[in-house]
Amino acid sequence: MAPKDPLLGTLKVCVLNLQSDGGVVSDTNPHLASCCELLELVLRKGLQQPVLSLVHRDYWQMSALSLAVEQTRVCKKLLSAQGRGRYLLRLGLRRKALPQFITHLLHAPRVLEWYSPELSILRNEEFVEPFMSLLLVLSLMEFKLDMANCSFLDESWLLPVCETYDVVPCREVGMVLRYLSGRVFVLDLTPGGQAHVDDFLRPGDVIDEINGISLRNSKASVVLSRLKGRPIAIGVLRWRAQDGTVYRPLVKPLRELRMENPALKLGPAPSQPPAPEDQTTSPSRIVHVVQFLGKVNIGTFGGREVLQHAIRQVLQRNIPSQELFEHHYPEISCVGRFGQPDYTTFAFCMTDSPETQQSTGFWCIALKAKTTDECEEIVSRIATGFKHTEWFV
Numbered sequence: 207m208a209p210k211d212p213l214l215g216t217l218k219v220c221v222l223n224l225q226s227d228g229g230v231v232s233d234t235n236p237h238l239a240s241c242c243e244l245l246e247l248v249l250r251k252g253l254q255q256p257v258l259s260l261v262h263r264d265y266w267q268m269s270a271l272s273l274a275v276e277q278t279r280v281c282k283k284l285l286s287a288q289g290r291g292r293y294l295l296r297l298g299l300r301r302k303a304l305p306q307f308i309t310h311l312l313h314a315p316r317v318l319e320w321y322s323p324e325l326s327i328l329r330n331e332e333f334v335e336p337f338m339s340l341l342l343v344l345s346l347m348e349f350k351l352d353m354a355n356c357s358f359l360d361e362s363w364l365l366p367v368c369e370t371y372d373v374v375p376c377r378e379v380g381m382v383l384r385y386l387s388g389r390v391f392v393l394d395l396t397p398g399g400q401a402h403v404d405d406f407l408r409p410g411d412v413i414d415e416i417n418g419i420s421l422r423n424s425k426a427s428v429v430l431s432r433l434k435g436r437p438i439a440i441g442v443l444r445w446r447a448q449d450g451t452v453y454r455p456l457v458k459p460l461r462e463l464r465m466e467n468p469a470l471k472l473g474p475a476p477s478q479p480p481a482p483e484d485q486t487t488s489p490s491r492i493v494h495v496v497q498f499l500g501k502v503n504i505g506t507f508g509g510r511e512v513l514q515h516a517i518r519q520v521l522q523r524n525i526p527s528q529e530l531f532e533h534h535y536p537e538i539s540c541v542g543r544f545g546q547p548d549y550t551t552f553a554f555c556m557t558d559s560p561e562t563q564q565s566t567g568f569w570c571i572a573l574k575a576k577t578t579d580e581c582e583e584i585v586s587r588i589a590t591g592f593k594h595t596e597w598f599v
Contacts, residue, residue, distance in 0.1 A: 211333050213251060214340070217244040221340050230348045231299075233355065234448060239363040241344075245295055245304075246363075248337060249311075252326025263320055265311070266291035281356065282420040285388070289360035297353065302345040305338060357389075357414050357422060357443065361455045367444040368414070371406045374437050374539040374557055379430070381407065384466075386459050388423045393467060410445035410460055410472040436557060445472060494584055499572040504555065506567045509540060516570035517544045517553045539568060541588045549578045552585050 223237040231238060249265040256263065264287040266278075278284070278294045298304035308328075311317065317328060327333040355368035373379065380399015384391045390413040395402040413421055416429045417439055430438070445460060447453040452460065464470050500520045504512055521544075541554035553572040575581035 252322040412443040415441035520572040
């Protein structure tokens, strides 16, 4: 009777559980973390540590050069060999490349040097074959994993809830931040600030990245100063886990923050915006014919408070134009109608796109609809399309 390894038996059960769920495997799958942890245990079993060295050996250090390894190596959110190894395993699952990765690993000279032939699975021919079979089964499954959510792989296979806060800074963002253990925590929100108005961030949340720039061991203020006046996408790691409890790796730092700031309140989960009452649209494209009245630069503040004055500036210039333009919702900070003379004139304030190298502030673009009803419909659609748009009618 062929010998059996309990790790491989448990891994087989976990793979079958992933298969039984059917469909695409995402980060929310309850069996994913266990499967990844078992793969890691298999790769570490029988790994011998050097006696006279302070460097801890791990399977990541045997990885040969490849595109996947290079992508893992340059990820600035990972600081340890453990984190990089875990990232590589997740990348292998998503790319269906784990069998090729392990095959390459088996041919690495260090396998003979680092792994015990008595204890390891990788140096036991009777165990390697069933292990590779399980990897082939995994390679036939579809994994849809968020590779950007990797900042806590150094500590845990459990991933936090990761969300993106898209904001057009028509006023100060208004976040009170605290740098602790290489991470940027939200301590509080300034009343009247953009983050306070949008009601998205919560004290205790971690600011993971801004416009794709990792904040691991970096200062958020430096990144924000370079992006002032431009649309920003803030990657947020929630302090609250999927099940509503405190995300385990954050228990200790949150306890430290509370000791420093006894008034810190973690607060409830962000409220969901109410669904629009009657926003059903035709499946065909909606086209409105409007007259372009002009545009004017209004400086570094693009809130609705400046909209009426900005519209007057545009109308006073009275410069006819046939300008063609296109602005996406994340570039629009506010929209509204002009109260004189017939409520057919409307305008929106927009900022430069994220690709713009140098911000020139906000612009007010004024247009004129054919009827009052059409003007109101256009304004409502713009405001509904982008949840951070401030608007008034």
